[in-house]
Amino acid sequence: MSTNYIGQSVKRLEDKRFITGKGRYTDDIKLPGMTYASFVRSPYAHARVNSIDTSAAKDMPGVVAIFTGDDIASAGIVGVPTGWQVNFKNGDTMKEPPHPLLVPTGSTVKHIGDPVAVIIADSREAAFDASELVEVDWEELPAVVSALKATEEGAPQVHPDAPGNLAFDWEIGNPIDEVNEAIEQSAHVTTLEFVNQRLVPNAIEPRAYIGHYDEVSDKYTLYTSTQNPHLIRLLMCAFVLGIPEHKVRVLGPDVGGGFGSKIYHYTEEALVTWASKQIRRPIKWTETRSEAFMLDAHGRDHISKAEMGFDADGNIKALRIKTYANLGAYLSTFAPAVPTYLHGTLLQGLYTTPKIHLELSAVFTNTVAVDAYRGAGRPEATYLLERLIDLAALEMDRDPIQLRKQNFIPSFDGVEQPGYQTQVALQYDSGNYHGVLDRAVEMLGYEEFRRLQQESSRNGKLIGVGLSTYIEACGIAPSAVVGALGARAGLYESAQVRVQPTGKVSVYTGSHSHGQGHVTTFAQVVADKLGIAMEDIDIIHGDSDAVAFGMGTYGSRSLAVGGSAIVKSIEKVLEKGAKIAAHKLECSADDLEYAEGKWTVKGTDKSISFGDVALTAYVPHVYPQGLEPGLDFSSFYDPANFTYPFGCHIAVVEVDKETGKVKLKRFIAVDDVGNVINPMIVDGQIHGGLAQGIGQALLEEAIYDENGQLTNGSYMDYAMPRADDLPMFEIERQVTPCPHNPLGVKGAGEAGCIGSTPAVVNAVINALWSGGHKVKDIRMPLTSERVWRAMQSSNSTITQS
C-alpha cells in the first residue's frame, strides 16, 4: 500500500455527501420545542425610531415573545464589538460607536435592515406574519452613502461621536516629504483616480443561527453558519453577553461558503443566544436571501487617487496614494484591518519601489458594514498597482512585460538569501517573480497575440491583452506582529492528534471548512506523515467543546497555520511512539527509523507497526518505565511570518466596437502558492477565485441610491458570473516553498480573486487603446454601456463615481 498522499489529487471525501443533498447545515437542524425568529428591520438608511407598537403583533397566533431594543438595553447589552483597533494618526483612539443588537427607541437606525425588534414564534411563517404588524414611527433623516461625500462639510452624520464620519485616519510607508520629493523629481508620473466598487459576498447558504439555552445543565449551545466557532464564542461571551465561556458551546456544522462574510460576529447570533434563555426554548433564525444581500458584510468600496513616478528609464521611483475606505455604518469584526494592515502593507507589490506612502480615511456611511471579502485588502492593493503599471506602459509607450520585469524584486528563497524587507512593514518570505511572469507570457504566445490584435481590429472587434502580477500576505498571522498592529486576538491555530487504541486517528482542528475540502487535505497530510490509510483518519472541526481552541478559516490560513499545528502534533505522536517501539523492540529510539506506518530497527527486518504501538500505549503492560500511557497530543502553532503567495494572470478580451460588449476569450493564471498537498483542490480554489475576481471586473456591484436604498438586492438585479461568462481557464503552477512552516505551503484560497480583476480591466483598456481610444480608466464593472461610452469619448477620463 502506498502511503504517499501529499501531492496527490485525492477526490474530496466530503463531496458525495454534499452533492447528494446530505450536507447538514444549521437550517437542517431541528430541536424539540424549537421557535423561530423574524426581525423588524428599518426600511430607511437613516431614521430616528420615535416609537414601536408591538401590541397587534403580540396578539397574533403562535407568537411566543417579542423583544425590542429597549429590552436589550435594559438587559445591559451594549452591542457587538470589532476585533481590531486602528488608531488615528495623532494617536487618538479609533471611533468605535456601539453596534446594538436591536436599535432602541429614541436612537437612530443607520442602514437599511438595521433591526429594531424581533418576533419569536412557533413557526417561521407566524414570526413573519407577526413582524408585519409591528408599527414603528420612523422619522426619516438624511443619509450618506459615498465615503468621499461622507467626509465633506455638511454631510449627514452617521454617529454623533464620530465627527466628519471618520472612524480613523491612517498612514503607512516612507515619510510623506520624501515621497512628495520623489514624485516631483520623476520623469513621468502616471495618475489614476478610480473606484474599487462595493460587492455582495453571496455565499450560497444564507446565514442561520440556533440559540439553545438548556436549563438543566445551565449551558448554552449556539449552532452557527460561521467560519470560526471559537472566535464567535470568545466575542459573544466576553464582549457582548457576559456569559462565562465554559457555559457556551458553539457548533459550526456544514457551512455553505463564506468568502469572509461568515467570519464576523453578527448581532443575530448574540440575540438568539440571549433570547433563548429568556423564553427557555431553542430559537432558530434563518436569513432570507433578501436579508443576505442587505446585511451580510459587503466587500471592497474604496475610492482612491494613486500616482506612480518613474525615472527616464522606466524605473519606479515613488508611489503616492490617497484612499477613502467605506466601512459602512458599524465596525464589523475585521473591518478596521482590511484597508490598513491587509491593504497598506501590500503596496510594495512585486516591485522595488523605494518610496511609498498611503494616506487613508476610514469612513462611516449609512450602508451595511464593509469587511473582508475574498482577498480582503490585497485585491484592492493589487488592483491599484497593476492598473497603474499597465497604464504607465501605455502612456510611456513601453512594453508592460518589460516594464514589470525591470522593476521586479529579484528572486530569493528565504533560506540562503534573506527575505525581502518592504517599505510598508512586511518581510516577504520567498519569491521568484520573473518565473511566473515568463511562464504566463510563454503560455499566451505574446508575439503571436500582437499579430492577431492587429488583424482583428480590421473586422469590427478590438482585441486586448491585460497582465496582472500580484503578491498576497496569507497564512494569517504571526500573533506578535498582528498584536502590535492592533488585533485584539492572536492568530495561531490548535490541533490535537488523538491516536485511538486500534491505531485509528482522530484529528481535532481549529480550522473550519466551509467548502475548502479540509477533511480531505488534512487527512492527506496525516496519512502521509503517519504512513497509514486515509480511511483510518477522521478530521473533526467546528465544535468548541471538542476542539481545544481555534481561530478559524480565512486569509488563506488553514493549511499554513492549521496544517502546521497538525504536523506539530504528529511529530509529538511519532516521538512518543518511537519510545514505545524502542522498548518493545529492545533497542534505543535512535536506532529506529519510521516509514510506511512502522518503526524498523535500522539495517534489520525487525519492526513494529503504528497500530501495535498505539495498542501498547493504551494497554501498557510491557511499557517504558516512567512514560505516561496514551498517544494523544495537542499543539498550538503560531506562524513565524505571513506567507506570500504570488503569481501572474493574463486576460485576453474581445470588445465589440459597436456595442462595447466585452467577451473574455482566454484567461491564463500561473500561481505560486508554495507546496501543494492536493492539486485538484488547489485548482478548484483558483477556479472559484478567478470567477469572483472576473465577476468584479465585468459584472458585479452593490448599488445604493442616494437615499441609501440598496437597489439591486436580488439575483434578478445583481449580476453574478455564470459559466458562459468565462472561458476555460489555462492554469499552471510554480512552486517556491514557504521557508518558515513545516509543510512549505503558502495558501491558495484568495489568489485567483486577487490577481484576476486588474488583468481583465487592463485587457479592456489595452483593447480600446489598440482602437485609438486612449482612455485611462473605466469604472468597474465594465458593462457594455460603460465601455461603449468610453469609446465615444476617447482621450478623456471616465471616473465618475
Added chain:
Amino acid sequence: MELQGSHVLNAPPEQIWEMLMDTDVLARIVPGISRLEKTGENEYKAVADIKMGPVSGSFSGGLTLSDIRENEGYVIHVKQSSKIGNADATIRIDLAPVGQAQTQLTFDGGAKLSGLLARTGNRVLSGVANTLTKQFFENFEKELQTTKQT
C-alpha cells in the same frame, strides 16, 4: 423612480379640473387606488394596492394637494407606507388648453422608494412607471366617456 407623462384629453381644462378635484373620480382613475377619503382641506387618506415586478403590497398613507391653480393644475404629494417598503412621491400636474375642447395634461415628478420595494423592484421601475402612466390616461378617457354618456 421618475414619473412623467403627457396626454391630450377630449374635454376643456375646466372639466378636467373638476374631475381632478373630485375624490371619487380620482379614486377611479389613479391606478391601484382603492379608497380615497377627505381628511382635511386638500388632505386625503389613501389606500392602494400596487404590484411592482416581483413584489406587491397594500399601501396606506396620506395625499396632500398644494400649489393649487384653478383650471391650471396642482402639486400632489403622496406618502404611502406598506410592509414591503415606503413610497414618497411629489408630482406636478399642469393643464393647458388645446384648441376649444381639448386639454393637454402633463405630469412630472418622482417617487422615492425604500425597503424591499427599492431592493427588488428597481429593475422593473421604468416599466412599472410606464404601465401606471398608460393606465392613468386610459382610465381618464374611460371616465370622460362615461361622463359624456350620462
